[in-house]
Amino acid sequence: MKRRTFLKGGAVVGATTLVAAPAIAQGSPEIKWRLTSSFPKSLDTIYGTAQTFAKYVADATENKFQIQTFAAGEIVPGLQALDAVSTATVEIAQTPLYFYIGKEPALAYATGAPFGMNHRHQGSWWSFGGGAELCNEALKPFKAHAILCGNSGTQMGGWFRKEIKTPDDLKGLKFRIAGMGGHVLAKLGIVPQQIAGGEVYSALEKGSIDAAEFVGPYDDEKLGFYKVAKYYYFPGWWEGGAMLHMVVNEEKWSALPKQYQAILNQAGAAAGAWMIEKYDSVNPAALKRLVAGGAELRAFPQPVMEACYQATQDHLNEIAEKSPLFKKTKESHDAYMKEVLFYTQIAENYYDNYLLSKARKG
Amino acid sequence: MKRRTFLKGGAVVGATTLVAAPAIAQGSPEIKWRLTSSFPKSLDTIYGTAQTFAKYVADATENKFQIQTFAAGEIVPGLQALDAVSTATVEIAQTPLYFYIGKEPALAYATGAPFGMNHRHQGSWWSFGGGAELCNEALKPFKAHAILCGNSGTQMGGWFRKEIKTPDDLKGLKFRIAGMGGHVLAKLGIVPQQIAGGEVYSALEKGSIDAAEFVGPYDDEKLGFYKVAKYYYFPGWWEGGAMLHMVVNEEKWSALPKQYQAILNQAGAAAGAWMIEKYDSVNPAALKRLVAGGAELRAFPQPVMEACYQATQDHLNEIAEKSPLFKKTKESHDAYMKEVLFYTQIAENYYDNYLLSKARKG
Numbered sequence: 001m002k003r004r005t006f007l008k009g010g011a012v013v014g015a016t017t018l019v020a021a022p023a024i025a026q027g028s029p030e031i032k033w034r035l036t037s038s039f040p041k042s043l044d045t046i047y048g049t050a051q052t053f054a055k056y057v058a059d060a061t062e063n064k065f066q067i068q069t070f071a072a073g074e075i076v077p078g079l080q081a082l083d084a085v086s087t088a089t090v091e092i093a094q095t096p097l098y099f100y101i102g103k104e105p106a107l108a109y110a111t112g113a114p115f116g117m118n119h120r121h122q123g124s125w126w127s128f129g130g131g132a133e134l135c136n137e138a139l140k141p142f143k144a145h146a147i148l149c150g151n152s153g154t155q156m157g158g159w160f161r162k163e164i165k166t167p168d169d170l171k172g173l174k175f176r177i178a179g180m181g182g183h184v185l186a187k188l189g190i191v192p193q194q195i196a197g198g199e200v201y202s203a204l205e206k207g208s209i210d211a212a213e214f215v216g217p218y219d220d221e222k223l224g225f226y227k228v229a230k231y232y233y234f235p236g237w238w239e240g241g242a243m244l245h246m247v248v249n250e251e252k253w254s255a256l257p258k259q260y261q262a263i264l265n266q267a268g269a270a271a272g273a274w275m276i277e278k279y280d281s282v283n284p285a286a287l288k289r290l291v292a293g294g295a296e297l298r299a300f301p302q303p304v305m306e307a308c309y310q311a312t313q314d315h316l317n318e319i320a321e322k323s324p325l326f327k328k329t330k331e332s333h334d335a336y337m338k339e340v341l342f343y344t345q346i347a348e349n350y351y352d353n354y355l356l357s358k359a360r361k362g
Numbered sequence: 363m364k365r366r367t368f369l370k371g372g373a374v375v376g377a378t379t380l381v382a383a384p385a386i387a388q389g390s391p392e393i394k395w396r397l398t399s400s401f402p403k404s405l406d407t408i409y410g411t412a413q414t415f416a417k418y419v420a421d422a423t424e425n426k427f428q429i430q431t432f433a434a435g436e437i438v439p440g441l442q443a444l445d446a447v448s449t450a451t452v453e454i455a456q457t458p459l460y461f462y463i464g465k466e467p468a469l470a471y472a473t474g475a476p477f478g479m480n481h482r483h484q485g486s487w488w489s490f491g492g493g494a495e496l497c498n499e500a501l502k503p504f505k506a507h508a509i510l511c512g513n514s515g516t517q518m519g520g521w522f523r524k525e526i527k528t529p530d531d532l533k534g535l536k537f538r539i540a541g542m543g544g545h546v547l548a549k550l551g552i553v554p555q556q557i558a559g560g561e562v563y564s565a566l567e568k569g570s571i572d573a574a575e576f577v578g579p580y581d582d583e584k585l586g587f588y589k590v591a592k593y594y595y596f597p598g599w600w601e602g603g604a605m606l607h608m609v610v611n612e613e614k615w616s617a618l619p620k621q622y623q624a625i626l627n628q629a630g631a632a633a634g635a636w637m638i639e640k641y642d643s644v645n646p647a648a649l650k651r652l653v654a655g656g657a658e659l660r661a662f663p664q665p666v667m668e669a670c671y672q673a674t675q676d677h678l679n680e681i682a683e684k685s686p687l688f689k690k691t692k693e694s695h696d697a698y699m700k701e702v703l704f705y706t707q708i709a710e711n712y713y714d715n716y717l718l719s720k721a722r723k724g
Contacts, residue, residue, distance in 0.1 A: 028424075059624035060422055062390075118714055120482065120515075121642060123635060128643035153482075154709040216709065235713040262421035263628075270631035273485060280483060281490035284705040299712060309720065341721040343646040347516040347578065349714055350661060351597040352480055356711060358671065359703040 028259060033067045033091040033252075038078035038099065040197070041071045043219055045282065046244070049150045049275040050094040053246060056267035065260055067092065082247060086142045091252045096244055097135065097146065098179045106325040108180050109333050110135035110146065112242050114312040116333060119151045119241040119276060121340040126243065129336040134329045143250045149268040150244040150275035155236035156220065157300060158213025159229035161204065164300065167307035176200055176212035180315070181238025187311040197223075204228040216279065217286035226295040233298050237308060244275070390621060395429045395453040395614075400440035400461065402559070403433045405581055407644065408606070411512045411637040412456040415608060418629035427622055429454065444609060448504045453614045458606055459497065459508065460541045468687040470542050471695050472497035472508065474604050476674040478695060481513045481603040481638060483702040488605065491698040496691045505612045511630040512606040512637035517598035518582065519662060520575025521591035523566065526662065529669035538562055538574035542677070543600025549673040559585075566590040578641065579648035588657040595660050599670060606637070 035054060039046045047069075054067040070090075072078030081095035097110035109131070112122055125131040126148050139146055158177070164170065171189030175182070182192030193209050203209045205228040212229065213236060214220045226232065246268055253261070291297060300308070320327040397416060401408045409431075416429040432452075434440030443457035459472035471493070474484055487493040488510050497508055520539070526532065533551030537544070544554030555571050565571045567590040574591065575598060576582045588594065608630055615623070653659060662670070682689040 056624065056628055060621060060628060062619075062621050115717065115720075118710065118717070120638065124639040124642035127636065127639040154713040156709055217705070235709045235716070237713065237716070240713050240717070259422060259424045262418065263625075266418055266422060266625075266628045266632040269635045270628040273631045273635060274489065276482065277486040277489040280486035280702055280705070284701040287705055287708065297708065305716060337717075338721065339646040340642055341718055343579070343642070343649055344714070345718050345721075346649065346659065347518055347597045348480065349718060351516040351599065351602050352706070352711055352714070354597070354599070354667060355477065355480070355602070355699075356703055356707050358477075359700065359707075 028061060028064050029257065031065045031256075031260070033065075034075065035067050035069045035092045035094060035246075036072070036075045036081050036084050036090045037069060037093070038072050038081045038095040040073075040078075042222060043215070045218065045275060045278050046150075046152075046215075047071060047094075048278070049244065049271050050246075052274050053094075053149055053267050053271035056270055057263055060263045060267065061260070065263065069094075082142055082144060085144050085247050085249050088249050088252065091249050093247045094149070094244065095247055096242065097139075097247070098242075100142075101180060104138050104141070104325070105319050105323050106138040106329045107135065108326075109329045110138065110243065110245065111179075112240060113316060113330070113333065114181055114184050114238040115240065115309055117241055117337045117340065119153045121337065121344070122151060122241045122243050123148070124340065125333060125336045130332050131336075134325075134332055138325060138329070139247070140250075144247045145250050145253045146245040146247050147264055147268040148243060148272060149246045150272035152215060152239065152242045152244070153276055153279060154241060155239040156213070156216050157233035157236045158211055159204070159220070159225040160211040160231040160233055161207065161229045162210065163231055163298065164233065164304055166301070167304055170304070170307075173211060174209040176203070176209050177238070179238070181213075181236075184238065184308065184312045184315045187315060188307055201225065201228065216283050217290055218279065218282040221286045221290055226290050226293055230294055230296050231298050232290065232295045233300055235300070237300075237305070237312075244272070390423060390426050390619065393427045393618075393622070395427075396437065397429050397431045397454045397456060397608075398434070398437045398443050398446050398452045399431060399455070400434050400443045400457040402435075402440075404584060405577070407580065407637060407640050408512075408514075408577075409433060409456075410640070411606065411633050412608075414636050415456075415511055415629050415633035418632055419625055422625045422629065423622070427625065431456075444504055444506060447506050447609050447611050450611050450614065453611050455609045456511070456606065457609055458604065459501075459609070460604075462504075463542060466500050466503070466687070467681050467685050468500040468691045469497065470688075471691045472500065472605065472607065473541075474602060475678060475692070475695065476543055476546055476600040477602065477671055479603055479699045479702065481515045483699065483706070484513060484603045484605050485510070486702065487695060487698045492694050493698075496687075496694055500687060500691070501609070502612075506609045507612050507615045508607040508609050509626055509630040510605060510634060511608045512634040514577060514601065514604045514606070515638055515641060516596075516603060517601040518575070518578050519595035519598045520573055521566070521582070521587040522573040522593040522595060523569065523591045524572065525593055525660065526595065526666055528663070529666055532666070532669075535573060536571040538565070538571050539600070541600070543575075543598075546600065546670065546674045546677045549677060550669055563587065563590065578645050579652055580641065580644040583648045583652055588652050588655055592656055592658050593660050594652065594657045595662055597662070599662075599667070599674075606634070 037050045041047050050069045054069050057065050076084045081093035082100050084090045085093045097107040101108050173190050174193050175190045176193045176195050200212045399412045403409050412431045416431050419427050438446045443455035444462050446452045447455045459469040463470045535552050536555050537552045538555045538557050562574045682692050
């Protein structure tokens, strides 16, 4: 059905008139949705992506399709965004799907697994490598449908009170880290901590935790961690190319006119581009300010990276043995990653490395 | 003006009715545009981006806004796409703006200068670094407005009959290369050749040219150059992150309802994402087939890269001395590039290099 006609209660136009004036009669329905985000408004790039998405949809429909955005906690807590979509408490949510790996481990790949593909390759896998289909299969029991809408790029590894020189330095470390990265690091002796965002600073200051990870320089700066845990490590290998989604209640999605589905998909891609473009525009200056403020940049040493990489492979293989859907998704992801890395080393990465070598020489 | 009412010739609805039934009266106008591409249909990813863009616009408007795509030569030759927009022969064109640096050198940065920013950073500069404003300033005399719609990523350096071991090997080399890359290489003794696509193969075979560059593995494979010039060099430093645009006649753009302008912008971003995602999905296998077919992969040796880099700086500085708009655009690009490279080396590039080191080990 390509054309739909919606008559509002008070409309007094007969069917004959509609047929006589088709250019006027093909109105699009007026729809109002509520969007719950898993993020606070203070994360103005991530939450801003939800606002940008909503604005794009309104712009493309002359405000007929309005999506009102709510920050985490305004309707439901951030970790319950998907449930709110499943129960149709809201029609749509902005949420990182790895929040829900306790219920469905395969959703790890919807955001990105540790040591998984980077920003650019995740997008290609999503659209052309079967990623969207696999992740939406994982979302079926949640009665939800995911639209790709953004990626953080490779995140930072977080703030540490002491330097990490060998894998042994990880043992017993109380690290505020969520999701699968925490599970992997637990294999290496880390004690993952779940602490609400507002309490992390004082926990670091008091020394009741030893480290905390968040996103990247621009977001991290606002929290001020550099004042109480000055070693700023990279890379955040557990979020090497974290995809974000708009997750829609399946029934609400199916009931939309095809036109509105197309507009949501396009707004998702456009707002997703906005997100990474915006991050790249604000992260460099934030990192400079952090370093000027006393942050000490450190790469995780190679032996630490190797230990983390091996622990990741072990962890992912263990889950694959238990979950067929996880296994299928992992195999799809890993095969795609092998292909794209083979090519990216030739042109893109060689070029990047050359530009960086020139930049370092000034 | 948020809401527009367009009455078609035959509509017999009075103003009073319009006020009484607003949900019905806000029809969107039916518009048909013609799009001329600078590319042939055989380049199904680049030309496919134009087709995808047109489909997205149709989908978002219930087919009310239709854009019919034409390959290079069907309406005007590929190099005249911008002129066709200026004269309103067509409303819109898909064209790489560096085709027109003979008329306005600053347009080099609209596509990307040699040794310029990569795919991801170009997008950020375009949206948040003033890139769009500067390039649209350069397009003013052409009565045209550019919408970003895609990027090729770093291209390959092309096919050579003989190996290039030192900068001296470039001297006298007849190289089929267009645009600013050719101007830079001319400083190093290359003789740039302009040959129509269909004649390059036989010119390479006969030895009347020594080398030819095109795009990347997937597109290059179709032309079969590996059979007559087996050394396949990388990277294509003259197109390190080549942006593509939809270029719209300024008057036609201004006359569009805001809704349609928003839809074009969003379709541009979404089709642009499609383009790089698609390239990343097809280039790896194509490169493997090329290597299996006899292509020999070579990186340009460091001394060659250094000579090209220096010749590029000289060339860009010479143009900047003559053109204030080029100078202003170059300064904006270079300052932005310095910032993004500072950050990208920390997280993204470190992560990429680590993944590649693991992939190489198998």
